[in-house]
Amino acid sequence: MTDTPKIHATAEVGSAQIGAGTSIWQNVVVLAGAKIGKDCNINAQCFVENDVVLGDRVTVKSGVYLWDGVHLQNDVFVGPNVTFTNDKFPRSKQYPEHFSKTVVCEGASIGGGAIILPGVRIERGAMVGAGAVVTKNVPPFAIVVGNPAQIVGYVSGSVTSGASTVVPATSPQLGSPVSVGVGAVKLHALKVVGDMRGDLSVGEIPTEIPFDVKRYFLVFNVPSTKTRGEHAHHQCHQFLICVKGSCSVVVDDGNHRAEVLLDTPGKGLHLPPLTWGIQYKYSKDAVLLVFASHAYDAKDYIRDYSEFTSVVKHHS
Missing domain, CATH: 2.60.120.10 (Jelly Rolls)
Known part of the structure; x- marks a missing residue:
């Protein structure tokens, strides 16, 4: 980890709230109000609006636009070309009083090309499949895929380490659970x-x-x-x-x-x-x-x- 952020020469970064060890790559635009934590990695061709908060160790792959109201907690992964939205009924030159807040909680991952509707909360450790369209909240550790996204499984094993699922080694016998x-x-x-x-x-x-x-x-x-x-x-x-x-x-x-x-x-x-x-x-x-x-x-x-x-x- 370095003491200062690494910002590519072609990036336009207006925010002074960039954590140590964070890398911001080619042609990224970060507006003045954005808050970005430590050891984040924001890949090329991304846009970060004012009311955006990133925790520590967040990875944002290329082609992702983070609009006002998007908050990514620690250790979140966002795949390439994920689309976040913050207005359910957008009109040109007409703006809501408050943009919907979209929260991606600690350790969650979003696969490439997924679409996240406004106001959705993706809970801790959840996994959103590539190309999924997320229209409602995703429970902790759930795996969702499809359009609209549906639960197809749960991330298995240790809550903290993601180790393999613990299953009974043998079938139970009467009186011996x-x-x-x-x-x-x-x-x-x-x-x-x-x-x-x-x-x-x-x-x-x-x-x-x-x-x-x-x-x-x-x-x-x-x-x-x-x-x-x-x-x-x-x-x-x-x-x-x-x-x-x-x-x-x-x-x-x-x-x-x-x-x-x-x-x-x-x-x-x-x-x-x-x-x-x-x-x-x-x-x-x-x-x-x-x-x-x-x-x-x-x-x-x-x-x-x-x-x-x-x-x-x-x-x-």
Whole structure:
């Protein structure tokens, strides 16, 4: 890292708020109000307007225009020719009182040629595929592709290092649940009895379902492109069984993340409190049964991922 920014002779930089170690390459224009952090790399033929904020170690590849209201947090990657927009109803010589604020959070990446609509928030660690058209907020660590962009997966493994997904090494046996490597989340085996008159699955409390059940709910008729969950609980335990069809469950303890496929009534997944849970990839016939240790209480939900990580740190 150098002490001063490296600015190419052909660049026009009006801002004095450029962090140490930042490189600004050929034919880049940076207006006076822009704020650019340390060790950033802004490639050739880019434009940075006044109300633009870049954190540290941000990479902006060639042909990207950052308009007023675009904020890129630390370690964001923006691929070539990504198009940001800041006005939903633009007219020549007519300007809104305030431009929409678009935020790309820490560690997120945007592939080349993607289009980002005004006011969108791309959360921490998310991955936007090349050419995607992002019309709504992207959840933390989600992978989105297409037009309009849809969730097709989640970035796997360690929240901080991006290591490989932790999955159970062996299938669970009755009475011997298997850790999935994320906090105290465990995959349980449930007894399934086949019979010509119809199959039977049974789980006992507290052997297979390790808490007193106060509530249950069913999730069904979910379109395959939709995502459920995206929250954690302060106190409530949950136990998930896909009684018909299949769905995938992403679990996250603030440090590690894993994805578990529930595709038989013979498997149940225990999510203790302070586990961020997401369910997606529902088959057309999927029916997800969820047992809960507490009655519904809106105050027990944590629906913001940043708040979740803050609560986890406080408890650790």
